Amino acid sequence: MRADARRNREKVLRAAREAFAEEGADVQMDSVAHRAGVGVGTLYRHFPTKHALMAEIIRQWLAARIAIAEDANAIQDPSVALRFVIHQSAELFYEHAGLRNAFAELHAVDICPAESTALQHSLTAIIQRARVAGVIRENVDVDGFLSLLCGLSAAISAGAPWRCGAEVLAAGLAPSAP
Amino acid sequence: MRADARRNREKVLRAAREAFAEEGADVQMDSVAHRAGVGVGTLYRHFPTKHALMAEIIRQWLAARIAIAEDANAIQDPSVALRFVIHQSAELFYEHAGLRNAFAELHAVDICPAESTALQHSLTAIIQRARVAGVIRENVDVDGFLSLLCGLSAAISAGAPWRCGAEVLAAGLAPSAP
């Protein structure tokens, strides 16, 4: 791949992230191209369709979430690990608040099955450890946890301060007092 | 208004709710018309644009939420009132899970300012009472609460069991132990 092509690919991805975040999933390709300072033709050279461009952004986004989950799994204390995932995720959600709104309707599982599975796998370990240690309420499984994270993401995109959202979720997940 | 016109208006609204819930905000008007068993012309007789149709659905949705908030305000115990709003809202979110996904990108405030204000007003009273009674964490204000409800809605749309989501939020909102 030629050097300028690689440069342009990066410019396009950066612009697309920005554009999707600011204008939602229905930004025009022209707008993305303009932000990137390239022509539409260049967009289509790197990504055959708009959908492919969106998929790549989502893939990178999932990769960041997987990284967080894996970092958490390196933490010994299950309770600390759980809190770590929640807080780090909340911060990530805050940094990319716009993307959440843009891609809310899309099902990541359909678009990036591999990454989705990896994320779920990593989170399963965290939940499992928390369950054994008794630091998470009984009726929350991995799917429930993923949904709640999804909710956290929405809350933060809606304007909730991310630390506050994280605290509420973390506190709410603790097993109810006997 | 003629009787058949009134009937059709109802049919259209029902069909639109169903269509938006199932297919998202970008359902075609033709699809809504087909579900309602009327022609597109009839749609446009009752709602001048697609946007107007969506606005009416959102208005009814906000009305339901306002009703819940007002019911809660009739409850004496601030703690019970807070839990009531959360649980009732969660159930409503569950019943109309699809709509949330469809309209996530839209800002209700811009579309139905009056209803949005009314909802915010009702919730303010609930939060205020909870604050005075010391049954809600200090760093959550009305806006934060609205955002968290928005998050709850997203979590439920994402598949979290609504009772579970409500319990987590209710527990998480309690002031942290000293």
Added chain:
DNA sequence: GACGATACGGAACCGTGGTTCCGCTTGTCA
């Protein structure tokens, strides 16, 4: 520095889907 391959820009194309228009039907009222 010249040549071939690779990449770029952006005007033009075309399908999709919101909206309009008008001839026909149906409800309402005297």
Added chain:
DNA sequence: TGACAAGCGGAACCACGGTTCCGTATCGTC
């Protein structure tokens, strides 16, 4: 029951936006 207004259906219209295409520019190599 007849007349008129109100409402209906759906084909046709048209703007928008994703995608293609090709002449031009740039890169990398000899």
